[in-house]
Structure formats: C-alpha cells, structure tokens
Amino acid sequence: MNKLALSDEILLTIEKPARYIGNEVNSVKKDLSQVDVRFCMCFPDVYEIGMSHLGIQILYDMFNRFDDVWCERVYSPWVDLDAVMREKKIPLFALESQDPVKDFDFLGITIQYEMCYTNILQILDLSQIPLMACERTEEHPIVIGGGPCTYNPEPLADFFDLFYIGEGETDYRALLDLYKEYKAKGWSRKEFLLKAAQIPSIYVPSLYRVEYKEDGTIATFSPINENVPTTVKKGLVPEMDNTTYPMKPVVPYIKVTQDRVVLEIQRGCIRGCRFCQAGQIYRPVRERSAVLLKDYAKQMLTNTGHEEISLSSLSSSDYTELPELLDYLIEECNEKKINISLPSLRIDAFSLDVMSKVQDVKKSSLTFAPEAGSQRMRDVINKGLTKEVILQGAKEAFEGGWNKVKLYFMLGLPTEKEEDIRAIAELANDIAALYYDTIPKEKRNGKIQIVVSTSFFIPKPFTALQWASQNTKEDFIEKAYLTKKSVMEQLNQKSIKYNWHEADVSVMEGVFARGDRKIGKVIKRAYDMGCLYDAWGEYYKNDLWLQAFEEEGIDIGFYTTRERDLDEIFPWDFIDCGVTKEFLKREWKKAMNGEVSPNCKEKCQGCGAMRFETGICIKA
Amino acid sequence: MTVRIKFRKFGVLKFIGHLDVMRYFQKAIRRAGIDVKYSMGFSPHQLMSFAAPLGVGLLSDGEYFDLEVNSLTSSEDMKKRLNECMVEGMEILSVKLLDEKAGNAMASVQAASYTVRFYEEKLPVFSLKDAVKRLMDKDKIPVVKTTKKSTVEMDLREGIYELSADDDKKEVTMLVNASSSGNIKPNFVIKELYHEMGEVLGDFDIIITRNETYTGTLNNFVPLDFEATLF
Ligand code: SF4
Numbered sequence: 001m002n003k004l005a006l007s008d009e010i011l012l013t014i015e016k017p018a019r020y021i022g023n024e025v026n027s028v029k030k031d032l033s034q035v036d037v038r039f040c041m042c043f044p045d046v047y048e049i050g051m052s053h054l055g056i057q058i059l060y061d062m063f064n065r066f067d068d069v070w071c072e073r074v075y076s077p078w079v080d081l082d083a084v085m086r087e088k089k090i091p092l093f094a095l096e097s098q099d100p101v102k103d104f105d106f107l108g109i110t111i112q113y114e115m116c117y118t119n120i121l122q123i124l125d126l127s128q129i130p131l132m133a134c135e136r137t138e139e140h141p142i143v144i145g146g147g148p149c150t151y152n153p154e155p156l157a158d159f160f161d162l163f164y165i166g167e168g169e170t171d172y173r174a175l176l177d178l179y180k181e182y183k184a185k186g187w188s189r190k191e192f193l194l195k196a197a198q199i200p201s202i203y204v205p206s207l208y209r210v211e212y213k214e215d216g217t218i219a220t221f222s223p224i225n226e227n228v229p230t231t232v233k234k235g236l237v238p239e240m241d242n243t244t245y246p247m248k249p250v251v252p253y254i255k256v257t258q259d260r261v262v263l264e265i266q267r268g269c270i271r272g273c274r275f276c277q278a279g280q281i282y283r284p285v286r287e288r289s290a291v292l293l294k295d296y297a298k299q300m301l302t303n304t305g306h307e308e309i310s311l312s313s314l315s316s317s318d319y320t321e322l323p324e325l326l327d328y329l330i331e332e333c334n335e336k337k338i339n340i341s342l343p344s345l346r347i348d349a350f351s352l353d354v355m356s357k358v359q360d361v362k363k364s365s366l367t368f369a370p371e372a373g374s375q376r377m378r379d380v381i382n383k384g385l386t387k388e389v390i391l392q393g394a395k396e397a398f399e400g401g402w403n404k405v406k407l408y409f410m411l412g413l414p415t416e417k418e419e420d421i422r423a424i425a426e427l428a429n430d431i432a433a434l435y436y437d438t439i440p441k442e443k444r445n446g447k448i449q450i451v452v453s454t455s456f457f458i459p460k461p462f463t464a465l466q467w468a469s470q471n472t473k474e475d476f477i478e479k480a481y482l483t484k485k486s487v488m489e490q491l492n493q494k495s496i497k498y499n500w501h502e503a504d505v506s507v508m509e510g511v512f513a514r515g516d517r518k519i520g521k522v523i524k525r526a527y528d529m530g531c532l533y534d535a536w537g538e539y540y541k542n543d544l545w546l547q548a549f550e551e552e553g554i555d556i557g558f559y560t561t562r563e564r565d566l567d568e569i570f571p572w573d574f575i576d577c578g579v580t581k582e583f584l585k586r587e588w589k590k591a592m593n594g595e596v597s598p599n600c601k602e603k604c605q606g607c608g609a610m611r612f613e614t615g616i617c618i619k620a
Numbered sequence: 621m622t623v624r625i626k627f628r629k630f631g632v633l634k635f636i637g638h639l640d641v642m643r644y645f646q647k648a649i650r651r652a653g654i655d656v657k658y659s660m661g662f663s664p665h666q667l668m669s670f671a672a673p674l675g676v677g678l679l680s681d682g683e684y685f686d687l688e689v690n691s692l693t694s695s696e697d698m699k700k701r702l703n704e705c706m707v708e709g710m711e712i713l714s715v716k717l718l719d720e721k722a723g724n725a726m727a728s729v730q731a732a733s734y735t736v737r738f739y740e741e742k743l744p745v746f747s748l749k750d751a752v753k754r755l756m757d758k759d760k761i762p763v764v765k766t767t768k769k770s771t772v773e774m775d776l777r778e779g780i781y782e783l784s785a786d787d788d789k790k791e792v793t794m795l796v797n798a799s800s801s802g803n804i805k806p807n808f809v810i811k812e813l814y815h816e817m818g819e820v821l822g823d824f825d826i827i828i829t830r831n832e833t834y835t836g837t838l839n840n841f842v843p844l845d846f847e848a849t850l851f
Binding site: 360 | 633636637640643644646647649650651653658662663664676677707708709827
C-alpha cells in the first residue's frame with residue numbers, strides 16, 4: 001500500500017486532505033533504483049491553483065519521459081497544514097513518493113506571479129533547505145526557478161542556485177547530464193554551478209556582481225568569472241509541432257481551477273500591446289498545426305476523462321487554422337458530450353457563431369478588453385481595438401441574444417488624463433445604449449448587464465512601458481473613485497456594475513516586477529514577520545510589508561513611481577529575450593507620441609526576435 | 621438500462637470525499653469508454669446515482685452506484701475496462717444489470733455492516749465483548765443527533781441490528797440502519813461502548829470499514845446487488 005508522509009490524524013484534521021496524498025490518475029511512479037536524478041517540481045501556491053497550470057504539466061511529462069529521471073510534484077501547504085508541519089517539524093514532501101523534498105537532486109520552482117515570492121520561502125523553509133543559496137551544500141537539492149517572473153529574477157537572486165530563462169523544453173537535458181557528471185565525478189557545488197552557467201538558458205545569480213551608483217541605479221552588472229557569459233539567452237522552442245506535450249496530464253481528485261484538457265494552440269502573440277510582457281517574451285509567435293492538435297485533443301480526452309476542453313494562447317483569434325480546429329472540436333465534443341471553453345476570442349461574426357454553438361447564450365457573457373477608455377489612450381498602449389469594432393461586435397452579439405458584457409480596463413497608464421478615465425464609463429454607457437437601441441423592448445431578455453473591471457497598470461520588464469512611472473497608491477484610489485463617479489453619472493448607470501482591483505497589492509507587485517537584488521532582504525524580512533499567500537486577498541498583510549521595507553531602509557518609490565532614464569541599466573538587461581532594448585525604446589517613444597505600430601502579420605517591426613528564425617518572422 | 625456497480629475503496633482513497641468520488645467515477649467512465657447515458661442541455665451530465673455516501677476517512681468493501689447506459693457488453697468486459705483505469709485504492713467488484721422494478725441505489729439502502737478496528741496505540745483497555753453485551757442488553761440508548769438544521773433525540777438501540785466483538789483481534793462488527801431516515805454512524809455505536817465502560821473514545825482512535833450495503837427488510841437484508849444480475 002502507498003505510504004503517506006502525514007498521519008491519518010493530521011490528514012483528517014486539515015482541510016482537503018486530497019491535496020497532499022498524490023496517487024492521482026496519470027501521476028507517475030518510478031522504481032527508485034532505476035533513476036539517477038530526482039526532480040521535484042513546485043508551483044508555490046495551493047494545490048488547486050498549481051494543478052491548473054499547463055507549464056508544470058508539460059515539464060512533469062517531459063522529465064518523466066527521460067528514463068533516468070523521476071519528476072514529482074509539490075505545492076504550497078495551505079495555512080492549516082503549514083502550522084502543523086512547523087509545530088511537528090515535518091519536512092515538506094513530494095506527492096508521488098511522499099519522500100522529503102530535501103532528499104531530491106533538484107527542486108524546480110515555477111514563478112508565475114510576483115505575489116508568490118513569500119510562498120517560495122515557505123517551500124524552502126518547510127523543506128528544511130537553507131533559504132539563502134549561499135548556505136547550501138552538496139547535501140542540498142539544486143534550487144532552480146523558471147517561468148515568466150524569471151525575466152527579472154533579481155529580487156529572488158539570493159534564494160536560487162539557478163534560474164532557467166525561457167521555455168523549459170529546450171535545455172533541461174543538458175543540465176541533467178551535467179548534474180549526473182557532477183555527482184559521478186564528485187565536483188563541489190560551486191564547480192557544478194560554474195559549469196551550469198555555460199549552458200544556454202541558465203542563469204547562476206551567484207556568479208554575477210552588481211555595483212550601484214550613488215542614486216541607487218545599477219552602475220555595472222557583470223560575471224565574476226570569464227567563463228560565465230555576460231548575457232543569458234532565453235530558450236525557445238523552434239518548432240511547436242516538434243516538441244513534447246503531455247498526452248496524459250495528471251487528473252486531480254478535487255476540483256481545481258482548470259479542471260479540463262488544455263490545448264496550447266500557439267505560443268507568442270503578433271500584437272505588440274505595449275503593457276504586455278507575455279506579448280514580448282514569447283516572441284515570435286509560433287503555431288501548432290491543427291492536424292496535430294486534433295490528435296492531441298482526442299488522446300488527452302481519452303486519457304483523462306475530462307468533460308471539458310479549452311484552448312490556450314494569448315490571442316486565439318489570431319490562430320490561422322482556428323476555423324478548422326473548432327469545426328472538428330465542436331463535432332467531436334458534441335458527440336462525446338464535452339464542453340468547449342473558448343478564452344480570448346475577439347468578438348466578431350465568426351466567434352459569435354462559434355460561441356452560440358458551444359455555450360448557453362442566455363447564461364454566458366461577452367468579454368471585451370479595450371484596456372483603456374479613450375482612443376488616444378489605446379493608441380498609447382498599442383491596443384488595436386477601436387470603439388467602432390467594439391460597438392459592432394456588441395451589436396451583433398445583442399442580436400444573437402447576449403445581454404451580458406464584461407469590460408476590462410487598466411487605470412494608471414502613462415499620459416493618462418481625467419478624460420481618458422471618464423471615457424471608460426462613457427464607453428460602457430454607449431454599449432448599454434446600443435443594446436436598448438438595437439433590441440426592441442418585447443425582444444429583450446431583461447436589462448443589459450455590463451460589468452466594468454479595472455486593474456492598475458504595473459510596468460513590466462521587457463515591455464515598451466518598462467520606463468514608465470507607476471502611480472502611487474493614492475493616485476490609484478483616486479482614479480478608481482473617478483471611474484466609479486463617472487459610471488454613476490451615466491444615463492444607463494443602473495445597467496453598469498463597477499469592480500476594481502486592490503491598490504496596495506498593485507504597488508507591491510510593481511516593486512517586485514522591476515526590483516533589483518536589494519529587494520531580496522525585504523522579501524525575507526516580510527516572510528519572517530509572517531507574510532505568506534500574498535496573492536490571496538484575505539492573507540495579504542500590507543502593513544507588514546510596509547514595515548519590512550522601512551526596516552530594510554528600502555524606498556518603494558524608487559522602484560515604482562521613479563521616472564527611468566532612457567539609458568538606465570535595468571536589473572534584467574543581462575537577459576536576451578529576443579526582443580532588443582533598441583526596439584523597446586522605439587516603441588516607448590512612439591507610445592509617448594500616441595503612435596500605433598502594426599502587428600507582426602501586417603508589418604514586421606524588427607523587434608529582434610528574427611534571430612530565432614522561426615514562426616511568424618519567417619512567414620511574414 | 622441501468623447497471624449497478626459495486627466497488628471497493630481502500631488505502632489512501634479514504635481521504636477522498638463523496639463528491640470527489642463521484643467526479644472521479646465520471647472521468648473514469650469516460651476513460652473506460654462506457655456507453656453511458658447523458659442528460660440533455662448545454663452541460664450534459666452522466667446519469668448516475670450513488671447508494672450511501674461514505675464519509676472521509678472510511679474504507680469500504682461494499683459501495684454501490686447506478687449508472688444509466690445506452691448499451692451493454694458483458695459484466696466481465698465492463699468490469700475489466702473500468703478496472704483498467706482505476707487508481708490504486710479503487711477496485712470495481714462487479715457490474716450487474718439492475719432489475720427494471722428495482723428502485724434507485726440511494727432509495728434502496730436500508731442497512732450497512734461495518735468492521736471497526738483501532739490504531740495500535742489506541743487499543744481499548746477494556747473487554748469489547750463485555751461492552752457489547754452491556755449495550756445490547758439495554759432497551760433504549762437515547763442519543764442526541766445534531767444535523768445542520770436541528771438537534772433531535774433518537775434511540776440508537778433500535779437501529780443496531782447486530783453487534784459483536786472479538787477481543788483477540790480487537791475488532792467490533794455491526795449491522796446497523798443505513799436508510800435515509802435512520803442512518804447510524806458506526807462511530808456513534810463505538811462511542812456508546814466506551815461510555816458503557818466509563819471510557820471516552822478519542823477523535824482519531826478507530827478505523828472504520830464498511831463491509832456491505834444492504835437493501836430488504838429487517839431479518840431479511842440482502843446486498844444491494846441482489847436486485848441486479850450478471851449479463
Ligand atoms: S521580428 Fe518582426 S515578425 Fe518577428 S516577432 Fe519581431 S516584429 Fe514580429
């Protein structure tokens with residue numbers, strides 16, 4: 001019988017014990033005597049969130065296809081178990097073998113959002129692995145980070161031995177082979193790290209020295225050894241049809257956020273929205289062929305038994321073979337009684353037709369993400385969506401029976417003025433008015449319901465707006481208030497509901513997004529003071545964070561509101577993500593002039609990703 | 621057509637609650653390619669009905685659910701296909717065709733039998749046999765049962781049909797009411813045994829296994845799949 005790391009008594013006292021027992025359908029067990037490397041893959045949030053992440057499933061599957069590697073999973077213990085483990089000094093364990101994480105060769109942590117940083121320290125702490133990389137010895141696992149936040153890994157530099165920059169499919173094999181050599185030859189941990197730094201995509205923070213100017217910005221950022229490269233190039237999958245994909249994803253017992261088969265139809269995005277990091281770091285856009293995707297869909301549905309399938313991409317409407325793929329899925333899924341969920345579709349005649357086939361029109365809602373209220377503001381951020389297009393899409397949708405609309409905007413964008421904010425409410429009002437104009441009273445299925453949501457703009461590395469000043473918390477709150485007030489002033493205000501995001505946490509996120517190595521000690525202090533699960537509103541403790549910054553003598557404004565000089569050295573400049581700083585500067589200047597840029601399909605902008613010689617770059 | 625499926629739940633699966641067991645089977649039935657019947661509408665669901673929900677922490681050798689299907693192969697084939705996609709901790713024991721006259725699984729349940737064992741460090745310090753004798757000699761065992769809505773007083777004695785103990789094996793077995801109106805939780809009975817002996821049962825002292833789920837009437841209980849036949 002399967003052994004468990006936790007006693008029955010503990011498991012029966014905590015919430016959702018199924019989070020900790022492993023044994024799920026398609027989880028992988030291997031014979032320990034047959035493997036050389038044990039890899040523990042971690043998503044530093046609760047099980048239901050971590051299990052919903054496609055990237056982990058891809059890597060879990062990829063590692064386990066290697067005969068000499070056994071990859072297992074671990075997620076953040078929820079606060080109830082966290083307390084028990086600390087009290088009873090139970091070491092954190094991997095789900096499959098239930099063995100302590102500290103006995104593994106690697107602990108790989110995917111870093112998907114900034115507000116999980118204290119959870120990373122929790123993972124290390126509960127695993128009984130020293131938090132600081134410099135305190136680890138040959139006895140400890142190699143701690144490696146990956147995922148979008150590693151495009152600025154600097155705030156976490158102290159806690160990781162390695163970072164993997166870019167798409168995980170490309171360079172892990174080389175790292176594993178090097179690790180086997182390290183063990184066989186009895187190298188020191190330092191020797192291993194030095195050699196690892198020479199593998200593409202691998203960044204070893206301890207092998208770089210940062211010097212600062214008096215004003216706190218970076219003076220120099222350089223390797224401390226001549227064998228260590230000055231820039232780290234991101235890994236990129238050249239051919240999406242020729243890479244690994246999890247045909248047998250793990251099926252959880254408990255309901256998780258994404259309880260479905262996920263088909264990644266393409267990676268990257270042709271649209272250069274200037275606030276969007278994903279749109280830049282995954283360049284160039286590369287599609288998977290529909291033929292292959294159909295086969296994947298079939299196999300994955302059979303292997304999991306899921307009753308839902310969804311498409312994953314940054315902008316599904318841009319996928320060239322979408323009609324063909326959807327025709328197939330609709331037919332196949334209809335027969336097998338499988339739901340199709342369609343995210344990120346542009347609202348037009350085609351998508352409305354598709355949506356009416358797969359959803360209950362009366363219950364579902366239309367989603368528009370204009371991101372900004374006025375055309376001028378949308379030009380600044382290069383969001384190529386006009387009011388006419390939105391209204392046209394809405395009109396067709398109303399005629400098709402929809403009467404629920406969701407609108408997403410950002411507040412605090414650079415150059416934003418009061419009128420841009422008012423335009424948010426006006427746009428919502430125009431959509432409502434259009435509904436009442438388009439649909440005669442007797443045909444209406446109740447009032448129109450519009451939900452306007454705003455988040456606060458946070459400048460991210462490797463975007464055209466990385467030079468921008470972020471608003472203060474007070475600005476954010478004032479702007480949300482103005483939005484609310486403008487909504488209330490509209491004729492159709494009764495049909496419009498307004499939600500806004502927390503301002504405190506957006507400020508913190510801004511610090512981490514563009515932070516440098518000095519932030520590490522703040523994260524450590526905040527963790528020591530009890531910060532954990534910061535991404536969960538009810539656990540986020542702003543006062544403790546502020547105290548941590550103060551005690552470490554770190555000025556928040558330096559990272560958020562400060563205007564950056566065009567030639568300031570950024571903490572993330574050592575990473576070559578394909579897109580050049582020159583291109584981003586051009587885009588930043590265009591943004592300030594309110595000039596739009598065409599997308600990759602219309603006209604190549606020479607962003608730098610051409611060097612990968614693949615995807616849209618060689619098609620266009 | 622409805623098939624009645626009997627399964628066993630053991631090992632770490634005891635930590636999976638009833639709703640998740642249902643979800644687990646919905647997916648397993650798809651994986652096994654069973655020709656199951658679906659409800660109509662935009663989000664169709666499989667037509668299944670579970671007999672008696674098993675609490676988290678309990679094991680079982682006699683669980684049942686009914687499944688409506690469009691076509692049948694054979695009992696053996698369906699059992700094999702389902703077992704091929706089970707995890708360790710779930711085992712399909714039989715698949716039988718339900719009598720057309722039989723009621724659904726949940727409504728049919730009248731009684732269940734259980735074996736109760738103790739964690740090694742939590743063994744009782746008294747004779748279980750003596751306790752059983754004392755308890756069964758009573759005419760009434762008034763207990764207070766708290767539900768979500770109310771607290772009601774009920775007589776436990778009336779719902780205990782059989783109760784016996786083995787002091788060498790340190791085991792208690794029982795046959796008790798499991799109908800929707802008078803369901804008795806086995807730990808209630810053990811608590812009363814302790815009470816009889818002036819002891820207090822701890823929250824994590826016992827391991828409960830449901831042995832079988834029954835339909836029928838008092839003195840004539842039959843396993844739930846008595847109403848179904850192999851095909
Ligand atoms: S090089 Fe041109 S086509 Fe390629 S990603 Fe950049 S802008 Fe798009």
